[in-house]
Amino acid sequence: MGVLRFLNAGESHGPALTAIIEGIPSNLELSSEYINRELARRQQGYGRGGRMKIEKDRVEILSGVRFGKTLGSPITLMVRNRDWENWTDIMAVEGQPVEKKEIKNPRPGHADLTGGIKYGFSDLRNVLERASARETTTRVAVGAVCKRLLEDVGITIGSYVVSIGELSVKELMQEIPLEERFKNAEKSEVRIPVPEEDEKFKKLIDLAKEEGESLGGVFEVFATGVPAGLGSYVQWDRRIDGKIAQAFMSIQAIKGVEIGEGFQLAGKFGSQAHDEIFWGKERGFYRKTNRAGGVEGGMTNGEPVIVRAAMKPIPTLMRKKSLRSVNIETKEPFDAAKERSDVTAVPAAAVVGEAMLAVVIAEALLEKFGNDDWNEIKERIFQYIQHTKEY
Structure with missing residues (x-):
């Protein structure tokens, strides 16, 4: 168990989504508006579905904060589902089940069938409601709290989309600095x-929508200002790259994660794959390249942490003839169930990726420096950063 952890709860069409964060130090300045800005970013992006027109996510801080500062006790966050009013009978906590909107036709690529088998459900809505990416709302809220902590010590986290479907800007962005990439991405639909x-990307998304298709893609998340030495090489479960990979793979529809140049390194000679070490009086030790993505030996090395994730197309299609499936009761072939869905959610997934990277780095930071009074902790962090330059 780490010093920082969170649990979230709630169904996609239930009354609300909630999260409890344990381990945030006292005396961190925090406001609901700061969290709401991050929630709004998750809902943006060209190609989103009808749900984004219904939900305007706003957080309610129910515990752990007083007069704008954290107390060191568990922080409870809640985001109400505005669409709940249309689902009160279907998602009722008590009473008898209703047949309206039951799901018997599992979608290929979703948790529907396996979840139904595992938990013994005859209505696959029980799976869909929790497996839905709507769950990431509270991840972004928790990530916002962690971002607020990290920015206090000079750590910045951002993201941008590299590709959607067959279109990519990988080659075009190579000469653009990381933080400028992020600023540009915030202006892009x-x-x-x-x-x-x-416009090229929007045309592809429009074409996919006309065809009733969905699109996946690749996004990158970075963290700058991360000091060397977060994580550890001493045990497998303390390696920060392992924690990052687990955090990103837990995001719905993510099927691949790499740090730095990742899979490209496998095809290079050793002399081409590693980052040579230099030293300067002002900077201390540094690298001129960052193929390792800021992580070596299970620890951050002082360079920007760069994580790349591949998102598969959303499994819910709106085609007249959708993906083939089999009804769980009749065992007859059937077109897979259709739910209101996005054409692509890669831009939103990048924001979720930011949240998860913020959680992992914040946890590693607090593990190293303690998690009681944030004012004391900050002093230790700044002293340590100076030490890394003088080592």
Whole structure:
């Protein structure tokens, strides 16, 4: 168990989504508006579905904060589902089940069938409601709290989309600094760091929508200002790259994660794959390249942490003839169930990725420096950063 952890709860069409964070130090300045800005970013992006028009997510802080500062006790966050009023009979906590909107036809690529088998459900809505990416709402809220902590010690986290479907800006963005990529992405409807390419991406998304298709893609998340030495090499479960990979793979529809140049390194000679070490009086030790993505030996090495994730197309399709499936009761072939869905959610997934990276880095930071009074902790962090420059 780490010093920082969170649990979330709630169903996609239930009354609310909640999260409890344990381990945030006292005396961290925190406001609901700061969290709400992050929640709004998760709901943006060209190609989102009808749900985003219904839900305007706003957080309620129910515990752990007083007069704008954390207390060191568990923080409870809640985001109400506005659509709940249309689902009160279907998602009722008590009473008798209703047949309306029951799901018997599992979607390929979703948790529907396996979840139904595992938990013994005859209505697959019981699976869909929790497996839904709506759950990431509270992840972004928790990530916002962690971002607020990290920015106090000079750590910045951002993201941008590299590709959607067959379109990519990977080559076009190579000469753009990380934080400028992020600023550019915030101005782009598809969150790419080369906004002048927006129209090409939007046309592809429009075409997919016309065909009743969905699109996946690749996004990158980075953290700058991360000091060397977070994580550890001494045990497998303390390696920060392992924690990052687990955090990103837990995001719905993510099927691949790499740190730095990842899979590309496998095809290079050793002399081409590693980051040479240099030293300067002002900077201390540093690298001129960052193929390792800021992580070596299970620890951060002082360079920007860069994580790349691949998101598969959303499994809910709106085609006249959708993916083939089999009804769980009749065992007859059937077109997979259709729910209100996005054409693509890669831009939103990048924001969720930011949240998860913030959680992992914040946990590693507090593990190393303690998690009682944030004012004391900050002093120790700044002293340690100076030490890394003088080592």
